[in-house]
Amino acid sequence: xxxxxxxxxxxxxxxxxxxxxxxxxxxxxxxxxxxxxxxxxxxxxxxxxxxxxxxxxxxxxxxxxxxxxxxxxxxxxxxxxxxxxxxxxxxxxxxxxxxxxxxxxxxxxxxxxxxxxxxxxxxxxxxxxxxxxxxxxxxxxxxxxxxxxxxxxxxxxxxxxxxxxxxxxxxxxxxxxxxxxxxxxxxxxxxxxxxxxxxxxxxxxxxxxxxxxxxxxxxxxxxxxxxxxxxxxxxxxxxxxxxxxxxxxxxxxxxxxxxxxxxxxxxxxxxxxxxxxxxxxxxxxxxxxxxxxxxxxxxxxxxxxxxxxxxxxxxxxxxxxxxxxxxxxxxxxxxxxxxxxxxxxxxxxxxxxxxxxxxxxxxxxxxxxxxxxxxxxxxxxxxxxxxxxxxxxxxxxx
Amino acid sequence: xxxxxxxxxxxxxxxxxxxxxxxxxxxxxxxxxxxxxxxxxxxxxxxxxxxxxxxxxxxxxxxxxxxxxxxxxxxxxxxxxxxxxxxxxxxxxxxxxxxxxxxxxxxxxxxxxxxxxxxxxxxxxxxxxxxxxxxxxxxxxxxxxxxxxxxxxxxxxxxxxxxxxxxxxxxxxxxxxxxxxxxxxxxxxxxxxxxxxxxxxxxxxxxxxxxxxxxxxxxxxxxxxxxxxxxxxxxxxxxxxxxxxxxxxxxxxxxxxxxxxxxxxxxxxxxxxxxxxxxxxxxxxxxxxxxxxxxxxxxxxxxxxxxxxxxxxxxxxxxxxxxxxxxxxxxxxxxxxxxxxxxxxxxxxxxxxxxxxxxxxxxxxxxxxxxxxxxxxxxxxxxxxxxxxxxxxxxxxx
Numbered sequence: 001x002x003x004x005x006x007x008x009x010x011x012x013x014x015x016x017x018x019x020x021x022x023x024x025x026x027x028x029x030x031x032x033x034x035x036x037x038x039x040x041x042x043x044x045x046x047x048x049x050x051x052x053x054x055x056x057x058x059x060x061x062x063x064x065x066x067x068x069x070x071x072x073x074x075x076x077x078x079x080x081x082x083x084x085x086x087x088x089x090x091x092x093x094x095x096x097x098x099x100x101x102x103x104x105x106x107x108x109x110x111x112x113x114x115x116x117x118x119x120x121x122x123x124x125x126x127x128x129x130x131x132x133x134x135x136x137x138x139x140x141x142x143x144x145x146x147x148x149x150x151x152x153x154x155x156x157x158x159x160x161x162x163x164x165x166x167x168x169x170x171x172x173x174x175x176x177x178x179x180x181x182x183x184x185x186x187x188x189x190x191x192x193x194x195x196x197x198x199x200x201x202x203x204x205x206x207x208x209x210x211x212x213x214x215x216x217x218x219x220x221x222x223x224x225x226x227x228x229x230x231x232x233x234x235x236x237x238x239x240x241x242x243x244x245x246x247x248x249x250x251x252x253x254x255x256x257x258x259x260x261x262x263x264x265x266x267x268x269x270x271x272x273x274x275x276x277x278x279x280x281x282x283x284x285x286x287x288x289x290x291x292x293x294x295x296x297x298x299x300x301x302x303x304x305x306x307x308x309x310x311x312x313x314x315x316x317x318x319x320x321x322x323x324x325x326x327x328x329x330x331x332x333x334x335x336x337x338x339x340x341x342x343x344x345x346x347x348x349x350x351x352x353x354x355x356x357x358x359x360x361x362x363x364x365x366x367x368x369x370x371x372x373x374x375x376x377x378x379x380x381x382x383x384x385x386x387x388x389x390x391x392x393x394x395x396x397x398x
Numbered sequence: 399x400x401x402x403x404x405x406x407x408x409x410x411x412x413x414x415x416x417x418x419x420x421x422x423x424x425x426x427x428x429x430x431x432x433x434x435x436x437x438x439x440x441x442x443x444x445x446x447x448x449x450x451x452x453x454x455x456x457x458x459x460x461x462x463x464x465x466x467x468x469x470x471x472x473x474x475x476x477x478x479x480x481x482x483x484x485x486x487x488x489x490x491x492x493x494x495x496x497x498x499x500x501x502x503x504x505x506x507x508x509x510x511x512x513x514x515x516x517x518x519x520x521x522x523x524x525x526x527x528x529x530x531x532x533x534x535x536x537x538x539x540x541x542x543x544x545x546x547x548x549x550x551x552x553x554x555x556x557x558x559x560x561x562x563x564x565x566x567x568x569x570x571x572x573x574x575x576x577x578x579x580x581x582x583x584x585x586x587x588x589x590x591x592x593x594x595x596x597x598x599x600x601x602x603x604x605x606x607x608x609x610x611x612x613x614x615x616x617x618x619x620x621x622x623x624x625x626x627x628x629x630x631x632x633x634x635x636x637x638x639x640x641x642x643x644x645x646x647x648x649x650x651x652x653x654x655x656x657x658x659x660x661x662x663x664x665x666x667x668x669x670x671x672x673x674x675x676x677x678x679x680x681x682x683x684x685x686x687x688x689x690x691x692x693x694x695x696x697x698x699x700x701x702x703x704x705x706x707x708x709x710x711x712x713x714x715x716x717x718x719x720x721x722x723x724x725x726x727x728x729x730x731x732x733x734x735x736x737x738x739x740x741x742x743x744x745x746x747x748x749x750x751x752x753x754x755x756x757x758x759x760x761x762x763x764x765x766x767x768x769x770x771x772x773x774x775x776x777x778x779x780x781x782x783x784x785x786x787x788x789x790x791x792x793x794x795x796x
Contacts, residue, residue: 009512009537024468051457058452062449067443068435069643105666247669267529269501269507270503274643
């Protein structure tokens, strides 16, 4: 083995491996009970339907499906996405405002590339999504965490921070069933947030992978639907409502902004998979995505109920955790002297995995927190894993 | 319509729309005879085979195929790529040195992200691939074009330039059937290039989308196979030998370098399509990709022969153009006073498209050149289009 003589670009030193992806590698061992990923339940994937769809796409448009397409994406899919957004999230977008991306992770990376000069400030919830931190990090921003409670970003704190912070370039938020906490912003916080953001003209990245995964309660207005100044850039994905394996997501924004995303997409990978785009469009024509989402939600609701009731029974009584109305995650806070990374080490010995919470805070700290996913494990393993974890937590608390 | 109050990042102003992609939009009109794209011939796509493959993947591993996978990619596909590279390009890589990307365009973008600080120098052929210029451009480098002739980069010029240039960070080259010129580097130039690059320890991006599309003559050693210092980063793709619609390519590099690409891939889009990766792997198991490539090559060879003989007959006698031994393109040089963009305007009026050559020179100039693709049009339209173009060129030369 020779020594490599290559010097990498400065930005590379600020990118760290995603702790989730590293833990996911461990969880590939079949014995592991994993609460680590944000993985959808594979037994719910429409495998039989996709056999029909794949055949139809290749039969009716095989040559076009295997060829290059435009950077913007397959127009019928963009139209279906625009219609669906308008129906589910109260927006008024057309397909011209939709760019197909390779998952919403790509929308995050492009947002950093388009908006962030080195030293610019990203406002975010505290905690926030690890994958967004990593995507933005390579553009060298500063993160300013806005205090956040069970009803979302605390708007008085937001305004206070905006007043005293220079070079704010974007606010990155996940108002629906947030990753990692499972929290959902209240209606009044959404209104107030948009009022403040509009007043200061700050671009907003509204990351919405989980919005359709509501098990109970009323759907709330998306930020994009409250946007009167064209400031909100909405990121969506089929990874949670359909399947992640196709890597199809989208960016919806005003055309003046979207054209920058299209330019960046050209340089980044030309376009997303033609055949995947056509297959999802044909699935949406032939089958009922709404009924598929209802089926997912009924399963996830049962798992959430089971997870919460098991945690209430098996976890030490003094621990607090969120009780989400939808999405994939609950968030646990330990007493401040307990480090969740140490709990993880013990937990992996007992073949149970989760993600320590510290990574979700871009400026560090909060090592006494962790994230639990309840969507991926069947019910017996869910209960068994939480029982083991409860007993380990009991040992740490004594 | 409201005015957008967003200020974009500095890098965005240096990215321009790909002229090819813009021209491709025009060429979607069915009447246009297009020599513009680098599009493979869709009538050669293995549509029937992919019906069998798609069914098999969903039947045998549907749930895994629709789920997330690792960032590195699907191991059996990485193994098949390593084997194929070793067989076709004389390398000695294992799957641990292969990362699956979304086309080789993504490998270009990542190379810029990993290697280039603002103001760093990229050495490239003159002309070079437009998509690479665009991908690198957003990282703010300077391009230094190394004079290039029919046998490749002129190594005396390369050495002279290296001696007097500071901050050289990479050399970007396409030694096989180059885009845009169709030229292939000679064996002695390859050896000499690697000797110089090794002496100065300059990382090399070897972009090789067309290497397997050889119609005649001997295959030559890839730069990666001559690499004794781990400096060569090889970019490959299934877009030209198989189909572009899946967007599956790869980066092959020493593990110490590849781990940076994996980190960047995590932030950029987590992973490439799971199902596309599995489908290509199963296609390679069930069918014979070599025989598919032979079939492609026999069709493209016939089209190249027809294109060249038609150009010899129909183009003004004083024009020079390349006679490639493989790949998709020939390159035309006009007298220096003729601007190919003006020729294109006339040509589009007669429903014939091509790409003016100026865009392939990162530092501008050379507007008297253009690129012709001969792989995408069936033979009757190929002849008709070149006849019209010849008559337009005749008008310009008089």
